[in-house]
Amino acid sequence: MPTVSSEELAAAAGVNSAKLRKDFSYLGSYGTRGVGYDVEYLVYQISRELGLTQDWPVVIVGIGNLGAALANYGGFASRGFRVAALIDADPAMAGKPVAGMPVQHTDDLEKIIEDNGVSIGVIATPAGAAQQVCERLVAAGVTSILNFAPTVLSVPDGVDVRKVDLSIELQILAFHEQRKAGEDLAADDVVPPVAAKQPRKGPDGDVPAVMPA
Amino acid sequence: MPTVSSEELAAAAGVNSAKLRKDFSYLGSYGTRGVGYDVEYLVYQISRELGLTQDWPVVIVGIGNLGAALANYGGFASRGFRVAALIDADPAMAGKPVAGMPVQHTDDLEKIIEDNGVSIGVIATPAGAAQQVCERLVAAGVTSILNFAPTVLSVPDGVDVRKVDLSIELQILAFHEQRKAGEDLAADDVVPPVAAKQPRKGPDGDVPAVMPA
DNA sequence: CCATCTTTGTGCACGCGTTCACAAAGGCAT
DNA sequence: ATGCCTTTGTGAACGCGTGCACAAAGATGG
Ligand SMILES: NC(=O)c1ccc[n+]([C@@H]2O[C@H](COP(=O)([O-])OP(=O)(O)OC[C@H]3O[C@@H](n4cnc5c(N)ncnc54)[C@H](O)[C@@H]3O)[C@@H](O)[C@H]2O)c1
Ligand SMILES: NC(=O)c1ccc[n+]([C@@H]2O[C@H](COP(=O)([O-])OP(=O)(O)OC[C@H]3O[C@@H](n4cnc5c(N)ncnc54)[C@H](O)[C@@H]3O)[C@@H](O)[C@H]2O)c1
Numbered sequence: 001m002p003t004v005s006s007e008e009l010a011a012a013a014g015v016n017s018a019k020l021r022k023d024f025s026y027l028g029s030y031g032t033r034g035v036g037y038d039v040e041y042l043v044y045q046i047s048r049e050l051g052l053t054q055d056w057p058v059v060i061v062g063i064g065n066l067g068a069a070l071a072n073y074g075g076f077a078s079r080g081f082r083v084a085a086l087i088d089a090d091p092a093m094a095g096k097p098v099a100g101m102p103v104q105h106t107d108d109l110e111k112i113i114e115d116n117g118v119s120i121g122v123i124a125t126p127a128g129a130a131q132q133v134c135e136r137l138v139a140a141g142v143t144s145i146l147n148f149a150p151t152v153l154s155v156p157d158g159v160d161v162r163k164v165d166l167s168i169e170l171q172i173l174a175f176h177e178q179r180k181a182g183e184d185l186a187a188d189d190v191v192p193p194v195a196a197k198q199p200r201k202g203p204d205g206d207v208p209a210v211m212p213a
Numbered sequence: 214m215p216t217v218s219s220e221e222l223a224a225a226a227g228v229n230s231a232k233l234r235k236d237f238s239y240l241g242s243y244g245t246r247g248v249g250y251d252v253e254y255l256v257y258q259i260s261r262e263l264g265l266t267q268d269w270p271v272v273i274v275g276i277g278n279l280g281a282a283l284a285n286y287g288g289f290a291s292r293g294f295r296v297a298a299l300i301d302a303d304p305a306m307a308g309k310p311v312a313g314m315p316v317q318h319t320d321d322l323e324k325i326i327e328d329n330g331v332s333i334g335v336i337a338t339p340a341g342a343a344q345q346v347c348e349r350l351v352a353a354g355v356t357s358i359l360n361f362a363p364t365v366l367s368v369p370d371g372v373d374v375r376k377v378d379l380s381i382e383l384q385i386l387a388f389h390e391q392r393k394a395g396e397d398l399a400a401d402d403v404v405p406p407v408a409a410k411q412p413r414k415g416p417d418g419d420v421p422a423v424m425p426a
Numbered sequence: 427c428c429a430t431c432t433t434t435g436t437g438c439a440c441g442c443g444t445t446c447a448c449a450a451a452g453g454c455a456t
Numbered sequence: 457a458t459g460c461c462t463t464t465g466t467g468a469a470c471g472c473g474t475g476c477a478c479a480a481a482g483a484t485g486g
């Protein structure tokens with residue numbers, strides 16, 4: 001029976017082995033003292049706890065540059081996600097195949113969500129349409145949203161939103177870049193715990209929506 | 214003179230006003246007691262500290278579905294980023310215009326980086342090519358990398374990497390989704406501080422690279 | 427069956443970030 | 457000029473996650 005110790009896993013993941021063991025203990029994971037964790041059993045347990053054993057239907061709304069790229073991305077299926085539908089407001093796109101699947105019109109959004117039991121929606125529309133699309137998704141039964149539009153969505157309690165803002169990613173890199181360049185000249189300036197490393201999210205989270213676009 | 218109080222900003226950003234004030238104090242930001250912060254001055258100070266007043270040339274390597282979408286994205290320019298070049302290994306793509314800019318071949322990668330003084334690179338190649346591309350970028354002088362390929366890049370000290378893994382974003386949503394569904398049946402199960410909200414990144418950070426794809 | 431060795435599971439302490447709370451500062455009206 | 461009101465800037469307390477350290481558990485070999 002192939003096993004791994006918390007020490008090995010921790011080294012591979014670059015974390016503390018005690019933290020790893022403590023985390024596993026929350027899952028009720030059973031290791032064997034003196035031996036370690038049964039790899040197969042562990043993978044299964046984590047997969048189940050993370051929801052990877054289920055098949056999650058998702059819809060992508062806004063099939064433009066980004067939406068089409070997402071639709072073509074094969075990396076979702078391998079993690080248990082199935083693109084159930086592609087939805088766009090442009091009548092010219094309706095019926096047009098993208099990634100081997102016909103684009104459907106927003107008129108049918110509610111029906112699509114319900115028929116497929118979709119609870120996760122991806123928004124890749126322009127910023128101006130995002131809040132409205134979000135509200136329709138939520139009203140139709142979606143309770144988790146991945147938002148690519150540069151807008152802060154407001155949603156009722158019980159709905160999760162994660163925002164992917166690529167500009168902010170670049171900004172964070174630029175920030176550190178500037179620091180690297182500057183520290184030669186101005187030794188120790190200000191800014192102690194500002195903008196740490198890469199913990200990415202909070203309910204809203206890190207980067208306050210204070211800056212203009 | 215238009216001003217904002219820390220209280221107003223905090224409410225808008227959904228954070229604690231004291232934290233916001235303390236953060237501003239690190240920037241040496243000067244507010245006026247009894248009044249608040251001068252909006253214009255504040256925006257300028259934060260922009261400068263964040264490096265938004267500079268023009269950052271970036272290159273995108275791997276002009277496929279995702280790379281092309283990024284190249285077409287207008288949201289970067291407005292934050293001070295300029296796409297200096299699009300680079301792809303496919304000879305058939307060389308010279309072909311994407312987003313009004315000719316795609317250049319990877320053969321010229323080093324020269325492009327140096328000529329344009331690029332310090333930030335975006336990797337949108339298949340996972341298999343990412344590490345190799347990364348090494349060439351770093352060797353040519355790039356010190357910050359935004360990685361979209363589902364691979365953990367290893368880089369020398371002094372080089373920053375941020376990874377955007379869309380599958381993990383969906384997984385986190387699915388995880389909470391499962392929790393929502395499950396808490397009706399099994400009241401309070403396990404898992405206390407597992408998978409928090411949306412702090413997204415650490416040097417490597419949140420999600421240990423333990424799970425198989 | 428006992429001794430020994432390895433590795434888990436976890437109580438506890440440390441450290442850090444967040445939040446509270448308030449004195450000081452500045453504006454503004456009288 | 458004086459007093460009042462608002463809001464900043466920050467010292468200090470709190471809370472939480474992380475890491476340490478160890479007792480208990482189980483395997484393994486004699
Ligand atoms: N392209 C990128 O790399 C990138 C990067 C970061 C963020 N974004 C953001 O992602 C979003 C999409 O970007 P894009 O480049 O794909 O834009 P795009 O203009 O190419 O595509 C937008 C699509 O949304 C559709 N649409 C508009 N209103 C809609 C509605 N109400 N309902 C349904 N569909 C609607 C349009 O018909 C279009 O097909 C934008 O908000 C953009 O800021 C894009
Ligand atoms: N498309 C998405 O929405 C999406 C989402 C998440 C992650 N990703 C990841 O982003 C990467 C790109 O995805 P895609 O859908 O654009 O793939 P793609 O196959 O459409 O594009 C990849 C491009 O990279 C080029 N390329 C290959 N090897 C190269 C090299 N050594 N140097 C330079 N260019 C090279 C190819 O010629 C191609 O144009 C993949 O790693 C994918 O897993 C994509």
